[in-house]
Amino acid sequence: MISEEKHSYEELYRLGKGELESAGISEAELDARLLLEHVCGTNRNDLLVHGDREVAAAEQNVYERLLAGRKERIPLQQLTGRQEFMGLEFAVNEHVLIPRQDTEILVEEVLRNLYDGMRILDLCTGSGCILISLLHYSNDCEGVGTDISAEALDVARQNAQKLLGIQAGAGDALTFHGTEESAENRDGRISFIQGDLFEKVEGKFDIIVSNPPYICRNVIETLMPEVREHEPLLALDGGEDGISFYRRIMEECGSYLCGGGMLFLEIGYDQAADVRKLMEDAGFLEVSVVKDYGGQDRVVYGTKPFA
Ligand code: GLN
Numbered sequence: 001m002i003s004e005e006k007h008s009y010e011e012l013y014r015l016g017k018g019e020l021e022s023a024g025i026s027e028a029e030l031d032a033r034l035l036l037e038h039v040c041g042t043n044r045n046d047l048l049v050h051g052d053r054e055v056a057a058a059e060q061n062v063y064e065r066l067l068a069g070r071k072e073r074i075p076l077q078q079l080t081g082r083q084e085f086m087g088l089e090f091a092v093n094e095h096v097l098i099p100r101q102d103t104e105i106l107v108e109e110v111l112r113n114l115y116d117g118m119r120i121l122d123l124c125t126g127s128g129c130i131l132i133s134l135l136h137y138s139n140d141c142e143g144v145g146t147d148i149s150a151e152a153l154d155v156a157r158q159n160a161q162k163l164l165g166i167q168a169g170a171g172d173a174l175t176f177h178g179t180e181e182s183a184e185n186r187d188g189r190i191s192f193i194q195g196d197l198f199e200k201v202e203g204k205f206d207i208i209v210s211n212p213p214y215i216c217r218n219v220i221e222t223l224m225p226e227v228r229e230h231e232p233l234l235a236l237d238g239g240e241d242g243i244s245f246y247r248r249i250m251e252e253c254g255s256y257l258c259g260g261g262m263l264f265l266e267i268g269y270d271q272a273a274d275v276r277k278l279m280e281d282a283g284f285l286e287v288s289v290v291k292d293y294g295g296q297d298r299v300v301y302g303t304k305p306f307a
Contacts, residue, residue, distance in 0.1 A: 010051030012036060012060065016067050023071040031076050032067070038080045039063045073225040086133040090159050095151035097235035099129040102292045103211050106266045106299050107133045109290055110209050113262055116140045121256060123197050123210035123249065124148075126235055128156030130209055132163050135190060146193045146201060149234060153192045160190050197248055204258045211266035212245035214238040242268060246275050250282040259306035264299060272297035 007015065013036050020028035037043055039062045040055060055063075066079045077083040077098045083090050085099035086107055092098050107130055114120075116139045122131035125145030135143050147153050160166060166189060193200050215236045220228060227236070238244055246265060253263055263284065267275050272289045279287045284302030292298035 009053040009055050012055055013047055019067055020070060031070055035066045036063055074230050075226045085129045088163050090127050090129050091155055092127055093155060095149060095232055096127040096155045097231055099127055102298055103266055105292045106211060106264060109299050110134055110207060110264050111137055114138050118206040120207045121205040124212045125156050126152050128159045132159055135164055143190045146195050148196050150194050153194055156192050198252045198256060205256055206258055206261050208253055208257055209264040214242050214268045216242035243271060243274050246278050250278045257304045261304050262301060264301040267300055269296035275300045
């Protein structure tokens with residue numbers, strides 16, 4: 001609690017920063033500023049040139065509530081409800097993994113291989129950030145996103161509507177060729193299906209992409225509290241050895257990928273050898289590993305041979 005009295009914009013920023021610092025939040029300065037901007041609808045300039053600006057009591061109350069949340073290690077993005085990814089602003093909440101900058105490498109690799117009219121399947125779509133970015137930066141492609149979590153898919157649909165300007169279908173009985181699907185259930189460009197990986201998916205795709213959960217189960221407890229306590233465990237837990245989803249994807253993807261189609265996977269920094277081997281053993285050709293901007297292995301991809 002900052003205090004009952006009224007404070008100027010700059011005073012609130014300083015008080016907020018102090019509170020977050022004493023709670024041990026590492027980016028206290030940035031977080032205090034971003035939360036204040038979120039509450040007041042301001043931007044960085046306001047602190048520099050309008051620091052003496054009055055802040056309404058209601059805004060101050062909200063700011064204090066958000067600071068309290070941040071002190072409990074709720075991620076900044078869950079407090080503001082958004083995260084930028086590929087230059088687009090995605091809605092997020094506690095039901096989806098917050099889109100990571102590293103995942104932009106995965107999207108960029110797919111974009112290099114994406115042609116107009118292709119069909120894309122995004123497994124474990126979460127906020128939908130991968131699939132929606134791919135459709136936003138291409139022409140006439142169609143996408144299906146799957147996730148086991150209905151709450152995550154609500155977020156993905158909301159993002160598709162906002163960023164692609166379309167209403168994504170409920171997709172429960174989706175087939176790409178539309179045999180079982182009613183018109184209202186499909187808008188032609190993007191659909192979301194609730195299911196475990198390929199469950200309920202039908203048809204063939206030119207590109208399959210996924211950033212599946214890939215953290216070893218016993219490593220999760222060592223992650224920062226923001227992740228460990230507030231991001232969905234379902235989106236993190238990659239099983240005992242961290243690679244259970246890659247194994248399952250490799251076993252099942254053959255029937256959903258066209259000949260010459262490509263599979264793109266985000267991986268943990270130490271999983272390249274294992275995932276490359278899984279892909280090669282599954283018969284993929286030209287299997288490659290791509291590093292992120294931090295120099296860590298981040299993406300593995302390969303091509304399914306023609307028949
Ligand atoms: N595909 C989403 C993302 O990359 C969610 C990933 C996940 O839940 N593991 O952000």
